[in-house]
Every structure is written in C-alpha cells, then in structure tokens.
Amino acid sequence: MNEFEQMYREVILDHYKNPRGHGVLEGADAEAEGQNPLCGDEVSIYVAFADDGETIEEVKFFGRGCAISQAATSMLTEMVQGRTATEVASLDKDELLDEIGIPLTPVRLKCAMLGLTTLKVALHKAKGTPLPRGLAGFDELELT
Amino acid sequence: MAVTTGTTLDARTLRADFPIFEQLIHDKPLAYLDSANSSQKPRQVIDAMSEFYETSYANVHRAVHVLGERATAGLEGAREKVRALLNAPDVREIVFVRNATEALNLVAYSWGGNNLGPGDAVVVTELEHHSNFVPWQYIAKRQGADFVMVPLDENNELDLSGLDQIARDFNVKVVATNLVSNALGTIHDLGPLTRWAHEQGAIFVCDAAQAAPHMRVDVQALDCDFLAISGHKMCGPSGIGALWGRASLLQAMEPFLLGGHMINSVRYEKTTWGELPHKFEAGTSPIVEAYGLGCAVDYIEAAGLDAIEAHEHELVAYALGRLSEIPGITLYGPPADRRAGVVSFNLADIHPHDVAQILDRQGVAIRAGHHCCQPLMHKLGVAATNRASFYLYTLPEEIDQLADGLYTVRKVFA
Ligand SMILES: Cc1ncc(COP(=O)(O)O)c(C=O)c1O
Numbered sequence: 001m002n003e004f005e006q007m008y009r010e011v012i013l014d015h016y017k018n019p020r021g022h023g024v025l026e027g028a029d030a031e032a033e034g035q036n037p038l039c040g041d042e043v044s045i046y047v048a049f050a051d052d053g054e055t056i057e058e059v060k061f062f063g064r065g066c067a068i069s070q071a072a073t074s075m076l077t078e079m080v081q082g083r084t085a086t087e088v089a090s091l092d093k094d095e096l097l098d099e100i101g102i103p104l105t106p107v108r109l110k111c112a113m114l115g116l117t118t119l120k121v122a123l124h125k126a127k128g129t130p131l132p133r134g135l136a137g138f139d140e141l142e143l144t
Numbered sequence: 145m146a147v148t149t150g151t152t153l154d155a156r157t158l159r160a161d162f163p164i165f166e167q168l169i170h171d172k173p174l175a176y177l178d179s180a181n182s183s184q185k186p187r188q189v190i191d192a193m194s195e196f197y198e199t200s201y202a203n204v205h206r207a208v209h210v211l212g213e214r215a216t217a218g219l220e221g222a223r224e225k226v227r228a229l230l231n232a233p234d235v236r237e238i239v240f241v242r243n244a245t246e247a248l249n250l251v252a253y254s255w256g257g258n259n260l261g262p263g264d265a266v267v268v269t270e271l272e273h274h275s276n277f278v279p280w281q282y283i284a285k286r287q288g289a290d291f292v293m294v295p296l297d298e299n300n301e302l303d304l305s306g307l308d309q310i311a312r313d314f315n316v317k318v319v320a321t322n323l324v325s326n327a328l329g330t331i332h333d334l335g336p337l338t339r340w341a342h343e344q345g346a347i348f349v350c351d352a353a354q355a356a357p358h359m360r361v362d363v364q365a366l367d368c369d370f371l372a373i374s375g376h377k378m379c380g381p382s383g384i385g386a387l388w389g390r391a392s393l394l395q396a397m398e399p400f401l402l403g404g405h406m407i408n409s410v411r412y413e414k415t416t417w418g419e420l421p422h423k424f425e426a427g428t429s430p431i432v433e434a435y436g437l438g439c440a441v442d443y444i445e446a447a448g449l450d451a452i453e454a455h456e457h458e459l460v461a462y463a464l465g466r467l468s469e470i471p472g473i474t475l476y477g478p479p480a481d482r483r484a485g486v487v488s489f490n491l492a493d494i495h496p497h498d499v500a501q502i503l504d505r506q507g508v509a510i511r512a513g514h515h516c517c518q519p520l521m522h523k524l525g526v527a528a529t530n531r532a533s534f535y536l537y538t539l540p541e542e543i544d545q546l547a548d549g550l551y552t553v554r555k556v557f558a
Contacts, residue, residue, distance in 0.1 A: 008557075038513060039512065066496075
C-alpha cells in the first residue's frame with residue numbers, strides 16, 4: 001500500500017473523514033461559495049472576525065467533494081485561525097500545499113485550492129482585500 | 145490490416161494496431177477504459193496522416209498544382225467515406241466541422257437563429273450531453289422561444305408520457321436528443337420521438353457522437369434531419385467531426401461562419417454563398433484531420449460495426465457481473481443488451497476523483513466527473529460518477545484490472 005499512502009497520507013484521510021471547522025456559521029462576517037466545474041466539488045466558507053474586525057476568529061466550511069478538496073479546506077480552517085484578513089489574502093498557496101504534503105497533478109491542484117480560493121473571495125467581498133488572481137479554479141467562482 | 149470481418153471481432157489482434165498500448169503506465173499495463181471520452185488511434189490512421197503530410201499536403205480547393213489536387217482528393221474522399229458510413233443520400237450533405245459540439249452549434253445558430261421565435265419550443269432530454277443542451281438553451285432564450293425537457297423515469301429511461309402535454313402547450317420546432325448516452329451508455333429507441341417530432345412539424349436533431357463509434361448509424365433509417373459526429377471518438381484524430389443535414393434544410397439555412405471559401409461571389413454591396421457543403425466550411429479546413437477521419441472510417445468498417453457493437457455488449461455484461469460483486473458499488477444504466485460500452489458507477493461514498501486517481505496508479509484510466517451531463521447528475525442525486533468505457537480494442541483483462549483496482553480503492557478509504 002506504500003504508493004497509495006504517498007498519494008493519500010493518513011493525515012489527509014483523517015481531515016477528510018473528520019473535517020475540522022465543518023458546518024455553517026450563522027451571521028458570518030464574510031462568506032462565499034466556490035465550485036470546481038471539473039468535478040462538481042463545492043465548498044461554502046464562513047468567517048467570523050474578532051472585535052478588531054480584522055483578525056479571523058472562526059472559520060467554518062461546508063461542502064461536498066473529493067478527499068483532497070475537503071481535507072485541504074479542513075486544514076485551511078486550522079491554518080488561518082488568528083491571522084488577519086490581509087495576511088490571509090496574500091497567503092501563499094505553497095503554505096497550504098506544504099501542509100497537504102503530497103504530490104498533486106494539475107487537476108488535483110484545482111481541488112486542493114478550492115477552499116483557499118473561496119476563502120480569499122469571501123475576504124474580498126467583506127474587506128476588499130485583493131482577489132486571488134490567477135489561482136486555479138477561481139475563474140469559475142461566482143462573485144455575487 | 146489486421147482486422148476480422150463478419151459479426152465477431154478479434155479484439156486482441158486489433159489491439160496490436162494501437163501503439164499507445166506498447167507502454168507501461170506507472171509500471172503497469174495500460175487498461176484504457178476511457179474510450180467514450182476519446183478513443184485511441186490505430187497505426188493505420190496515424191501512419192496515413194503522416195504520409196499525407198509527407199507526400200500530398202497543400203491547401204485544398206484553390207490550388208491548381210498537383211499537391212493541391214492530391215490534398216483536395218484526400219479531403220473529398222474522406223467526405224464520401226463519411227457519407228457512406230452514415231448512409232446519407234448525398235455527399236454534399238456532409239459538412240466537416242471540428243467536432244460534434246460545433247455541428248450542434250451550427251444547427252442551433254443557423255437553423256434556430258432564423259426559425260425560432262416567441263411561442264416556439266425546443267425540446268431536449270434530461271440525458272443530453274451539455275453539447276446538445278447548452279446551445280439549444282441559449283438559442284431558445286435568445287430567440288424568445290421556450291426550452292422544454294423530456295424527463296427521465298425512475299429507471300433513467302426517457303419518459304415520453306408528457307409529449308402530448310408538450311404538444312398542447314407549445315409550438316414544437318426542434319427536438320434534439322442523443323442516440324447513445326455518454327453518461328449511461330443507453331442506446332435509445334428514437335423511433336417514437338422522431339415520429340412525434342415530425343408530427344409536430346419539428347426538425348429532429350440527433351447527437352450521434354457516442355453512437356457512431358459503436359454501432360451502425362443510418363440517417364435514413366433514423367429519419368432524422370440533422371446528425372452530429374466527432375472523429376476523435378471513433379479512431380480518428382481530434383479536430384474533425386461532421387454534420388449531416390438534409391440538403392433541403394441546409395440549402396435554406398444561413399451560413400454559420402463567414403469568410404474565405406464559403407462564398408460564391410463577393411461584391412461591395414452583396415456576397416452570395418457557395419454551394420453545399422462549402423457554404424458551411426469557411427476558412428481552411430482541417431484537411432489532414434478530415435483525411436484521417438476517412439481512414440478511421442475505413443478501419444472501423446473493416447472491423448465491422450455490428451461486430452463492434454456485439455463486442456461491447458459482451459464487455460458490458462462481463463463488467464456488470466464483475467463490478468456488482470464489489471461491496472458498496474452502485475451501478476447506473478440499462479441492461480447490457482441495451483447499452484454501448486459504458487458502465488457508470490459509484491463506490492460507496494468515495495468521490496470519483498479519488499477513485500480515479502487511485503485507479504490511475506494501477507494503470508487503469510477511467511473518467512470521473514459529471515460527464516458534461518449535470519442535469520443527469522442532478523437527477524441521480526450525485527455530483528459525479530465514475531465511468532468505465534470500452535471500445536473495439538478493450539479486453540476482459542482490463543475489466544479485471546479495474547475490479548482489482550476498486551478493491552484497492554476500498555482499502556485505502558476503509
Ligand atoms: C453524447 C455526446 N455528445 C456530444 C459530445 C461532444 O463531443 P465533442 O467534445 O467531440 O464535441 C460528446 C463527447 O463527450 C458526447 O459523448
């Protein structure tokens with residue numbers, strides 16, 4: 001099974017089966033929905049800011065999709081907790097990819113980036129932070 | 145050519161014609177179960193296209209020199225082969241396009257753009273590929289016409305029980321449907337729908353992209369008005385497809401693309417259109433691709449379309465048997481004798497992307513996704529399915545490799 005472990009590390013399967021920050025945040029300060037038209041993966045992301053209106057206090061997500069898209073989003077919710085909107089808006093995708101820690105083909109990269117892209121769109125809508133230009137999967141997100 | 149004739153087919157011998165299988169994928173033999181997406185190409189087609197480039201290439205229809213003549217003969221020879229394949233009455237009814245999608249857009253824009261208006265309706269089915277859905281949805285809306293769907297019943301078969309109501313409510317102008325579903329493999333009996341369309345005075349548009357590679361398609365027997373095919377799904381190159389249309393309809397239509405080659409005369413005040421099929425073939429054609437499609441037609445005709453269809457029924461029966469043994473599997477689609485070589489399934493709640501990726505590691509190529517059939521996926525209540533699809537070179541061992549691979553997928557996600 002070694003070669004498959006390389007593809008689906010234990011930690012990924014764990015995040016997939018027991019996603020962190022899973023759910024809906026009622027009355028969220030920022031939210032967005034993202035879709036990957038290639039495989040129909042979907043995530044909705046909800047953000048609550050701390051009293052300073054900048055620091056991310058809580059992130060929740062809700063979605064359906066492959067193990068990579070859902071696990072990556074779950075990892076992301078842990079990663080961005082306590083950071084500011086501005087910091088997250090410029091969060092380098094490699095930081096998330098390092099966390100995921102498995103080689104990804106271009107198609108799977110889109111799955112992995114879905115949560116981060118959607119989060120950046122949510123922050124953009126709420127705070128006017130820069131959009132994740134050129135990020136995979138972004139062109140299909142609806143900015144409404 | 146290493147092919148058999150008659151009603152049986154020697155897949156093992158045919159497979160030797162396909163150089164793609166001479167390699168290992170992730171150190172495993174390649175089980176290519178994605179032919180409904182695009183088929184592999186036999187050496188006969190690849191070599192013929194190379195030779196054409198090396199000996200006969202020039203632009204077509206306008207050169208006086210010998211290469212121009214050869215190239216034109218190659219292109220027009222291919223047109224005749226496609227005509228014969230589809231049993232079309234007249235070779236001028238065969239229009240070369242890039243693919244089935246372009247063929248369907250041509251009809252939607254050129255016919256629909258002039259013949260649809262408020263009060264009219266375009267009828268499609270819930271089982272359409274986006275290529276035979278989106279252009280009609282778009283053109284209907286643009287023309288102020290209605291867009292109406294024939295639903296699927298609980299067995300995912302076309303439910304024709306609502307046709308009378310549709311006929312009462314709308315002035316039906318177009319009925320568009322596939323002959324074989326790419327998502328479920330269903331081979332439809334289109335007779336009742338075609339007759340109904342013609343009773344309404346509507347045109348019947350047949351998407352045969354998934355049928356033409358796998359069975360005999362006869363435009364006269366189908367009694368359709370337009371029919372679309374894609375070369376890349378039937379052993380031909382990508383970048384070439386064909387539209388067949390009734391000459392009387394094509395003649396009355398406005399062109400779709402405008403420019404060089406499609407004209408009769410161009411004056412400052414007015415341009416007149418060329419003869420069929422050139423009116424619909426603006427610009428330089430995909431010359432070598434068309435020639436390659438002609439060679440592909442030769443290849444599948446030599447293998448025998450009836451034999452291909454029988455071979456695929458056998459493979460589907462075998463695959464349904466093997467896959468149904470796997471715990472947690474859900475199989476979609478009709479019985480083996482009513483489907484082309486397509487098996488769609490889901491494995492427990494494991495996402496098809498994950499299934500396909502782990503299979504790929506084991507040398508098994510399948511398609512995972514919505515198969516450009518989001519209305520159907522919605523109906524099935526899933527975001528995506530896995531799809532294994534077969535062709536004339538597919539062997540039962542490849543299906544075994546798929547089944548073994550699925551057991552591994554279960555282990556990884558246990
Ligand atoms: C039933 C059906 N229609 C249309 C198409 C579109 O074919 P193409 O992408 O070659 O235009 C396909 C291809 O997947 C198909 O399976």
